[in-house]
Amino acid sequence: MEELLNILNEMHPDVDFATEEHLIDNMILDSLDIVSLIAEISDVFDVTITARDIVPANFNSAKALYALIEKLDNEA
Amino acid sequence: MHHNVLNDLWRTAREKPEKLAFSDGVNGLTFGEVCRQSRAIGTFLHQRGIYRRPVVVFMEKSPQEVTAFFGVVAGGCFYVPLDAEMPSGRIQLILDNVKSPLLICDEHTLETARSFQLDGAEAVLYSDLAGLEPDDDALEDIRNRALDTDPIYVVFTSGSTGIPKGVAACHRSVLDYMEQLSEVLGFNEHTVFGSQTPLYFDACLKELYGTIKCGGTTYLIPKSLFSIPVSLVEYLNEHKINTVCWVVSALTMISAFGTFEIVKPEYLRTIAFGSEVFPAKQLRLWRKALPEASFTNLYGPTEGTGMCCYYHVDREFEEGEAIPIGHPFPNREILLLDENGQPAAKGEPGELCIRGTTLTLGYYNDPERTSAAFIQNPLQSAYPEWIYKTGDIGRYNERGELVFVSRKDYQIKHMGHRVELGEVEVNAAMVPGIQMTACIYDGRRSKIVLYYVGGLTEKELTAELKNRLPRYMLPNRILRLERLPQTANGKIDRKALEASYLGAR
Numbered sequence: 001m002e003e004l005l006n007i008l009n010e011m012h013p014d015v016d017f018a019t020e021e022h023l024i025d026n027m028i029l030d031s032l033d034i035v036s037l038i039a040e041i042s043d044v045f046d047v048t049i050t051a052r053d054i055v056p057a058n059f060n061s062a063k064a065l066y067a068l069i070e071k072l073d074n075e076a
Numbered sequence: 077m078h079h080n081v082l083n084d085l086w087r088t089a090r091e092k093p094e095k096l097a098f099s100d101g102v103n104g105l106t107f108g109e110v111c112r113q114s115r116a117i118g119t120f121l122h123q124r125g126i127y128r129r130p131v132v133v134f135m136e137k138s139p140q141e142v143t144a145f146f147g148v149v150a151g152g153c154f155y156v157p158l159d160a161e162m163p164s165g166r167i168q169l170i171l172d173n174v175k176s177p178l179l180i181c182d183e184h185t186l187e188t189a190r191s192f193q194l195d196g197a198e199a200v201l202y203s204d205l206a207g208l209e210p211d212d213d214a215l216e217d218i219r220n221r222a223l224d225t226d227p228i229y230v231v232f233t234s235g236s237t238g239i240p241k242g243v244a245a246c247h248r249s250v251l252d253y254m255e256q257l258s259e260v261l262g263f264n265e266h267t268v269f270g271s272q273t274p275l276y277f278d279a280c281l282k283e284l285y286g287t288i289k290c291g292g293t294t295y296l297i298p299k300s301l302f303s304i305p306v307s308l309v310e311y312l313n314e315h316k317i318n319t320v321c322w323v324v325s326a327l328t329m330i331s332a333f334g335t336f337e338i339v340k341p342e343y344l345r346t347i348a349f350g351s352e353v354f355p356a357k358q359l360r361l362w363r364k365a366l367p368e369a370s371f372t373n374l375y376g377p378t379e380g381t382g383m384c385c386y387y388h389v390d391r392e393f394e395e396g397e398a399i400p401i402g403h404p405f406p407n408r409e410i411l412l413l414d415e416n417g418q419p420a421a422k423g424e425p426g427e428l429c430i431r432g433t434t435l436t437l438g439y440y441n442d443p444e445r446t447s448a449a450f451i452q453n454p455l456q457s458a459y460p461e462w463i464y465k466t467g468d469i470g471r472y473n474e475r476g477e478l479v480f481v482s483r484k485d486y487q488i489k490h491m492g493h494r495v496e497l498g499e500v501e502v503n504a505a506m507v508p509g510i511q512m513t514a515c516i517y518d519g520r521r522s523k524i525v526l527y528y529v530g531g532l533t534e535k536e537l538t539a540e541l542k543n544r545l546p547r548y549m550l551p552n553r554i555l556r557l558e559r560l561p562q563t564a565n566g567k568i569d570r571k572a573l574e575a576s577y578l579g580a581r
Contacts, residue, residue: 010553011552012538013533013534013535013538013554014535014538014539014542024300024303024304027299027300029303030299030302030303030547031302031303031325031326031329032325032491032522032548034303034329035325035328035329035332036521036522036523036552038333039521049333050333050334050337051305051306051330051333051334051335051337051338052306052334052338054303054304054305054306054333055304055306055307056303056304059303
């Protein structure tokens with residue numbers, strides 16, 4: 001989780017990712033952020049996020065995103 | 077030959093008043109409604125005595141915003157589109173430049189509009205104007221007095237000094253552009269556009285004027301969908317969208333994550349893209365998913381009214397191979413000039429310079445920067461003739477196609493947007509407590525990287541920059557240094573920064 005928060009903080013140092021729960025709904029992360037986020041996650045966690053996973057429910061909070069990473073990691 | 081962009085709208089509205097013209101997927105306006113409401117706006121301008129002046133349109137992306145543009149032109153004025161997402165500092169700079177007497181707003185933007193220093197300008201609601209009874213005689217008189225060399229819009233683009241530049245374009249340039257573009261891309265009354273670009277850039281000319289010219293329909297796709305590839309393709313299918321002119325990153329967002337294995341755009345047949353490099357692998361995925369569709373690379377600076385060159389993809393490309401920008405549309409010429417203003421030798425690189433009706437009127441209220449970029453054609457001195465120096469370096473490949481090579485300066489293309497790294501640096505340097513700034517671009521990862529020296533934390537500087545720069549110009553990485561590396565003659569050493577940034581990755 002800490003590694004994920006580091007990635008997110010590097011993108012938007014002014015956002016409190018530990019508590020924010022509307023990253024997509026409030027357009028805090030835009031499509032460009034999501035593309036680079038997926039690339040970084042794939043580098044660091046060695047999981048592949050595909051179109052099926054790119055939905056607001058998975059990207060609205062760091063917690064949800066981390067749960068997605070764990071799920072993909074278990075499936076792999 | 078007609079000489080007013082609105083003639084197309086009046087004609088189409090007469091022929092098919094009930095047809096849907098512009099929609100966001102939920103709310104739409106027919107050609108008849110666009111016609112009547114734009115004439116109401118034009119009538120309001122006339123009643124206020126606002127004529128041949130810039131009128132700011134400050135609204136959320138919507139069919140009404142498009143109609144407001146046409147309304148401003150119907151009143152004999154020219155529109156200046158501003159966006160609610162622009163940072164307030166930038167909006168104020170633009171307002172100070174254009175000195176518009178009127179801002180047309182919607183319910184979401186009116187309050188923000190009134191928070192600016194308006195210098196006597198009035199902020200009004202679109203919905204209060206749209207129902208006015210059109211004064212046909214007055215509008216007819218305005219139209220009869222309009223020349224095709226009169227401006228219809230001013231759109232603002234990044235400026236290296238930190239002050240955005242307002243590019244003004246006239247009826248004639250837009251009419252000529254639409255004539256060529258609709259021929260090349262095959263627009264007709266069955267064309268259903270899916271618009272991706274914001275309305276405050278000239279990129280939206282294709283859909284807006286393509287729709288009124290050909291009697292098609294434009295869907296203004298909600299921005300949030302571009303983060304959710306499966307939903308985006310479902311939206312295209314739901315509205316039977318067959319034509320898109322998007323930035324490359326919007327297209328690769330779909331292809332890069334396996335969206336085509338879940339859902340394909342069933343109706344899409346015409347795909348135009350531009351403003352940045354299309355990775356060969358992604359283009360291949362698109363062509364494989366849509367073997368019937370045509371793919372066209374477009375190139376052109378805002379100063380040349382929309383796009384100037386096109387290339388229909390007709391072959392496979394290797395990884396890392398650049399897709400050509402091809403050939404100019406008819407009725408414009410690209411000159412490839414060397415440093416002495418002479419034609420570059422065969423196969424050699426030169427600066428792309430544009431000549432023809434497609435040239436815009438220059439930068440609004442800015443003679444200095446206009447005369448630096450719009451110059452007398454150096455190939456003839458017998459009569460006055462402007463060319464526009466794009467600052468882009470290009471060359472012809474062995475097939476005789478134009479290829480983009482690089483920039484002359486610190487302008488970059490970031491996710492389809494044109495950004496002067498100097499503008500990012502200057503805005504960061506203006507933040508109190510910041511001593512020095514330098515920006516580099518990591519093209520491979522599409523990241524603007526800002527280095528600075530100063531007393532603020534990265535977090536504080538980020539928050540400050542959000543008030544000054546539009547989102548697409550915000551650095552993706554901000555790094556604080558004790559000092560910036562310098563070259564032997566005391567300039568900031570960007571090469572050293574680039575090397576250390578890429579080395580650390």
